[in-house]
Amino acid sequence: MYSLVFKLFLVLSLFQICVSGRKLAEEEEGNQFQLLKYHKGALLSGKISVNIIWYGKFKPSQRAIISDFITSLSSHSKSTPLNQPSVATWWKTTEKYYKLAGADKNPSSSSLSLTLGKHILDENCSLGKSLTDREIRKLASKGDQHDAVNVVLTSADVAVQGFGMSRCGTHGYAPGLGKRGTKFAYIWVGNSETQCPGQCAWPFHAPVYGPQSPVLVAPNNDVGIDGMVINLASLLAGTATNPFGNGYYQGPQTAPLEAASACPGVYGKGAYPGYAGNLLVDTTTGGSFNAYGANGRKFLLPALYDPTKSACSTMV
Template identity: 60%
Template structure:
């Protein structure tokens, strides 16, 4: 009989770099996202998050994705990108804080931090973070085919609370002062809406509330 040993994982927040002058321009190819990530984290290991402003267009943005994650297998490091879609495609990448392009046209929820674009980014950051951590190199945890994998969060689209269905985000907490909807509390009481994740033990979507 072997004794199970629980290992602790140390997560350290590294440096932050701002490229306010858009050194690579306001239209970026996917390959340039990797270049930006390497500027911040050229060492082996780690996960780099690249965020772009509302005036930056990224290849495939709004048409096929709201963000993506990738990796450098040689360096054993991963990166992810999320863009602010408020001016480009809020109906695709900021729901439920904006009317959706397709599907049931229910009333949008109030954004917990009062910024539809940024609160939408939080949702996409959380979704891609879950995918980057559980499937960093494309051979980790996912559902379906490797060509079009559904990862921990992408397998639960539009699910934020119990009872969610297309057009309805689920039962959420509501800020009594602003009327905004949320399901998670952060540092200093900041409120956020985070996506549900697929629980592999039950094959069902699990939400914060």
């Protein structure tokens, strides 16, 4: 299981690691993938459905924000202004990992296409409102276990082991049903609005520790859900490029730096610890964002590590 640790707690040290990694990559000619090492394992590939298990009560408007984000990954919305950054172009950075892994030589594993799958509602919290990792896996198993990533989203009143203390979400894998040796990938992200927004909803909430800067307005006017989008985006990138613990990562296998977590706290150009970077601002709502999505949505997404440039890639 690979947790999305608090960016704010580690941003100073991890930012330095990212910078140091880029310098090393530039100095070592011919090795453009210095920061994240490929461990020769499978990447997530093919046509994959993203199934969402909604645990606890979510408003229809909140479910729509998350659904639109997932839908935006695979298509450039007609409502997106020309030559403007989109969720789909943000996601294309992950394709570079596949090419470096040599997956393009195998047509069956050369690409990944994500589509919004099933919605499973558990509004009455069948397992209670205090969950362990084992129970998260149990909830994740309710989704399809073939050609799927099952995403468990917990509402603001649900406590999860380690949430608000050491992580904002996590991704992992579990044994699947049917043929022996099968496994499926899953993700968990919690709504931090009332429990730990200072750890998991920055830059839409003041951080508990570290440099203090003006709080940004959430692009969809929902601090908890917009924070979940950031964490879900980061974990989806980690799941695609390191689904079973032997793909692209750096550091210990149990707490790896991955495609997004290798660029902590970076959202736009000029970012530094405590400052998310230069972002777009909605002139009507004042919301800060860096990507357009489906149905006129605007999202703030984390920078992804670009293996071909040995640098954190931002769209704005």
